Amino acid sequence: MTSELLGVAGIFLSALALAVPLGAYLARVYHGERTWLDFLAPVERGLFRLAGIDPRQPMTWPQHLRALLAINVGWLIWAMVLLCTQSHLPLNPDGNASMAPDLAFNTAISFLVNCNLQHYSGESGLTYLTQVVVIQFLQFMTAATGMAAAAVTFNALQPGRSSGELGNFWDYFVKSVTRVLLPLSLVLATVLVFQGTPMNLEGKASIVTLQGDSVQVSRGPAAAMIGIKQLGTNGGGWFGVNSAHPLENPTYLTNALENIGILLIPMAMVLALGFYLRRPRFGWMTLGVMTAGYLMLQLPALWLETHGNPALARMGVDQSLGALEGKEMRLGTAASALWAVTTTVTSNGSVNAMHDSLMPVSGMAAMLGMMTNAFYGGVGVGWLNFFIFVIVAVFVAGLMVGRTPELLGKKIEAGEVKIAILIALLHPLLILVGTALAAHLYTRHPAELNGWLANPGFHGFSEMLYEYTSSAANNGSGFEGLGDNTPWWNVSTGVVLLLARYLPIIGPVAIAGRLALKKAVPDSAGTLRTDTATFALMVFFVIWIIAALAFFPALTLGPLAEHFGLRAG
Amino acid sequence: MISPPVDFALLLASGLAGFWLFFRSLSFFEKL
Numbered sequence: 001m002t003s004e005l006l007g008v009a010g011i012f013l014s015a016l017a018l019a020v021p022l023g024a025y026l027a028r029v030y031h032g033e034r035t036w037l038d039f040l041a042p043v044e045r046g047l048f049r050l051a052g053i054d055p056r057q058p059m060t061w062p063q064h065l066r067a068l069l070a071i072n073v074g075w076l077i078w079a080m081v082l083l084c085t086q087s088h089l090p091l092n093p094d095g096n097a098s099m100a101p102d103l104a105f106n107t108a109i110s111f112l113v114n115c116n117l118q119h120y121s122g123e124s125g126l127t128y129l130t131q132v133v134v135i136q137f138l139q140f141m142t143a144a145t146g147m148a149a150a151a152v153t154f155n156a157l158q159p160g161r162s163s164g165e166l167g168n169f170w171d172y173f174v175k176s177v178t179r180v181l182l183p184l185s186l187v188l189a190t191v192l193v194f195q196g197t198p199m200n201l202e203g204k205a206s207i208v209t210l211q212g213d214s215v216q217v218s219r220g221p222a223a224a225m226i227g228i229k230q231l232g233t234n235g236g237g238w239f240g241v242n243s244a245h246p247l248e249n250p251t252y253l254t255n256a257l258e259n260i261g262i263l264l265i266p267m268a269m270v271l272a273l274g275f276y277l278r279r280p281r282f283g284w285m286t287l288g289v290m291t292a293g294y295l296m297l298q299l300p301a302l303w304l305e306t307h308g309n310p311a312l313a314r315m316g317v318d319q320s321l322g323a324l325e326g327k328e329m330r331l332g333t334a335a336s337a338l339w340a341v342t343t344t345v346t347s348n349g350s351v352n353a354m355h356d357s358l359m360p361v362s363g364m365a366a367m368l369g370m371m372t373n374a375f376y377g378g379v380g381v382g383w384l385n386f387f388i389f390v391i392v393a394v395f396v397a398g399l400m401v402g403r404t405p406e407l408l409g410k411k412i413e414a415g416e417v418k419i420a421i422l423i424a425l426l427h428p429l430l431i432l433v434g435t436a437l438a439a440h441l442y443t444r445h446p447a448e449l450n451g452w453l454a455n456p457g458f459h460g461f462s463e464m465l466y467e468y469t470s471s472a473a474n475n476g477s478g479f480e481g482l483g484d485n486t487p488w489w490n491v492s493t494g495v496v497l498l499l500a501r502y503l504p505i506i507g508p509v510a511i512a513g514r515l516a517l518k519k520a521v522p523d524s525a526g527t528l529r530t531d532t533a534t535f536a537l538m539v540f541f542v543i544w545i546i547a548a549l550a551f552f553p554a555l556t557l558g559p560l561a562e563h564f565g566l567r568a569g
Numbered sequence: 570m571i572s573p574p575v576d577f578a579l580l581l582a583s584g585l586a587g588f589w590l591f592f593r594s595l596s597f598f599e600k601l
Binding site: 069072073076105108109419491502503506 | 587
């Protein structure tokens with residue numbers, strides 16, 4: 001077990017160490033400074049010329065968001081049409097069927113919003129064409145969308161600026177793909193190919209197992225997708241069981257690299273903010289708060305998963321290797337617990353173990369990662385969520401000391417606080433209303449809806465709560481005991497996904513854009529410093545009070561009740 | 570669910586309606 005724990009510590013520290021130079025690099029990319037990938041500039045210029053875009057044309061914050069939304073509308077239509085007609089299109093060696101409209105609606109939106117909630121299994125639900133031109137394509141595009149939106153806020157928050165011209169959305173967007181996501185994905189995908197992940201266009205292979213059974217093994221161009229799936233905090237798997245599949249995550253090395261891939265860009269983005277603003281302490285303060293929140297969720301999960309299931313221990317089952325139900329023996333309980341919390345705090349959603357089998361409080365830690373949605377968070381959008389809590393913290397601190405709240409030399413006024421509160425409360429609203437409606441429907445129609453829950457009772461409630469939490473956090477992981485490929489789940493989570501993606505992007509960009517227009521106020525003795533440990537503590541508690549306590553009643557009905565039931569025997 | 574083409578049209582329309590709402594929200598956030 002010691003070597004397992006050393007392994008997970010090594011994975012986390014490696015991600016942290018790599019995030020520092022990547023953060024500095026990202027700041028240079030978004031500043032338009034010289035980098036070692038400048039040889040790609042002609043490709044970018046070609047793309048802009050093809051699209052008739054002038055990347056030097058500055059945009060205001062509403063222009064940025066109109067561009068962002070317009071291209072997302074196009075992708076929604078593209079994805080739904082292809083998913084509903086895929087059986088008639090090429091690159092379908094296994095003869096998979098087209099999706100039903102409700103499943104296509106859910107899948108298209110899920111990948112459009114960087115969630116990657118999957119109510120289908122990749123082996124039978126998609127063709128190679130849709131895996132590549134819908135799923136993988138959107139995994140790049142949506143990650144770049146989040147990064148570009150974050151870059152707009154970086155630009156807007158520059159100290160001393162008082163103009164609404166915030167760079168060009170297409171410039172940020174294209175550079176996020178060409179300078180960051182593509183090169184990093186290429187490296188990770190190449191390692192995966194060498195470790196045994198398929199990268200071909202062959203259909204299913206027939207093999208005979210050691211015990212003499214004939215089985216069909218799905219293949220395809222999987223490695224290329226898995227790289228961006230992790231780095232873009234997308235999470236949608238090529239295979240149904242995601243990175244618990246031996247071809248999607250073949251070795252301990254790939255497990256470590258995929259896990260580092262999940263953490264890398266979200267960590268680097270907040271450091272990039274500090275470097276970009278020439279206020280690295282602000283970036284470190286943000287990363288410090290995020291890391292403290294992450295560890296508060298990660299450490300209990302590691303403890304619980306490595307110490308086994310008490311109910312099984314009472315039955316005399318050896319628990320020395322930890323709670324192994326739903327986990328891969330080759331990866332172990334510690335690496336699975338690390339992944340479970342990492343993937344949920346970062347809005348990634350890929351899994352290397354079945355979250356439905358986590359110990360109840362570990363499952364709660366995973367849910368809290370998504371409920372707070374600001375401890376690292378998704379690429380770009382993690383910072384945007386955190387920014388909302390910074391605004392609230394500055395406002396509360398201003399009230400406490402009786403001064404006009406200021407952030408980075410700009411006054412925070414009523415409009416900004418209203419937007420921040422609306423966005424902060426939207427998240428619990430979507431999750432709790434969705435779960436309440438589903439629980440009401442299930443209790444009113446238990447016979448008709450008995451396929452929904454594998455485990456009625458406390459755990460069944462957790463399954464429903466997890467599904468809406470995952471949708472609202474644009475995470476995509478699931479308690480897979482939930483029978484979720486039904487019109488109710490496809491449509492209701494689709495609606496939650498849409499609302500929970502765009503409004504939390506629009507709100508922070510609007511706040512930053514409004515701040516950019518304001519006159520800068522020089523620092524004085526009364527200025528609240530936002531790069532200190534005191535302010536970090538303030539933000540930390542604001543996140544827990546707003547984001548986590550809103551869910552406490554729901555968590556007592558689900559994972560906490562299950563935990564105490566399990567302990568009581 | 571009604572029939573696949575009608576379902577498709579209704580669901581796509583509801584997705585587009587969502588985007589219409591987001592476009593409209595920009596002026597709301599501007600004025601707030």
